[in-house]
Amino acid sequence: MILIGFMGCGKTTIAHELGLQLNKKTIDLDDVIPKIAGQPIPEIFAAEGEAAFREYEFQALQSILKENAIIATGGGVVTYEKSYALLKELTDIPVFFLNAPFDDLYSRIQKDDNRPLGNQDIEKVRGLYNSRLDKYSALADREISTSKTVADTAAEIINYIDDGNFKA
Ligand SMILES: Nc1ncnc2c1ncn2[C@@H]1O[C@H](COP(=O)(O)OP(=O)(O)O)[C@@H](O)[C@H]1O
Ligand SMILES: O=C(O)C1=C[C@@H](OP(=O)(O)O)[C@@H](O)[C@H](O)C1
Numbered sequence: 256m257i258l259i260g261f262m263g264c265g266k267t268t269i270a271h272e273l274g275l276q277l278n279k280k281t282i283d284l285d286d287v288i289p290k291i292a293g294q295p296i297p298e299i300f301a302a303e304g305e306a307a308f309r310e311y312e313f314q315a316l317q318s319i320l321k322e323n324a325i326i327a328t329g330g331g332v333v334t335y336e337k338s339y340a341l342l343k344e345l346t347d348i349p350v351f352f353l354n355a356p357f358d359d360l361y362s363r364i365q366k367d368d369n370r371p372l373g374n375q376d377i378e379k380v381r382g383l384y385n386s387r388l389d390k391y392s393a394l395a396d397r398e399i400s401t402s403k404t405v406a407d408t409a410a411e412i413i414n415y416i417d418d419g420n421f422k423a
């Protein structure tokens with residue numbers, strides 16, 4: 256499965272939790288990108304800019320899509336046309352959109368130096384969130400609220416899969 260959603264919605268955390276519970280491999284795109292780029296994410300943004308980051312992110316996505324894994328994306332993957340198209344083409348991999356009220360997301364991510372686009376003025380980050388919402392919804396097979404505990408969120412996804420809606 257693939258997890259999408261804005262920064263702080265819990266993609267990394269929930270992918271890890273689901274990997275443990277379902278005994279499946281977990282891949283976080285944000286861990287693959289630095290290997291391709293040869294430097295950490297904040298340095299990619301600082302040295303090469305967002306456009307270069309999005310291309311690395313696309314390459315990372317392309318390289319791992321065939322793996323039978325729980326995949327956590329980065330929140331901005333939907334903003335790059337090539338990555339969006341790749342996600343839109345998927346038919347046999349379920350896409351879950353994790354979401355929570357913006358103010359909760361912002362409080363989860365603020366003051367984190369590892370997220371260059373989250374570490375900005377609240378109104379700028381709100382603008383990013385609003386500009387991405389339709390894309391997350393359009394790509395998702397199912398929206399999952401993360402306004403609850405990590406355990407309850409993971410359980411909701413597992414129940415949904417167990418009900419026969421999707422394979423993991
Ligand atoms: N229900 C939940 N699911 C996932 N994360 C949650 C939840 N409730 C609180 N959190 C917290 O929100 C943060 C989410 O961060 P992270 O998993 O890195 O998000 P993302 O990868 O989407 O940016 C973590 O600090 C996590 O502990
Ligand atoms: O929303 C974004 O543009 C980004 C989200 C980050 O991932 P998370 O969504 O896991 O924080 C990371 O890919 C990078 O800092 C850019």
Ligand SMILES: [Mg+2]
Nearest residue numbers: 266267285327
């Ligand atoms: Mg993450």
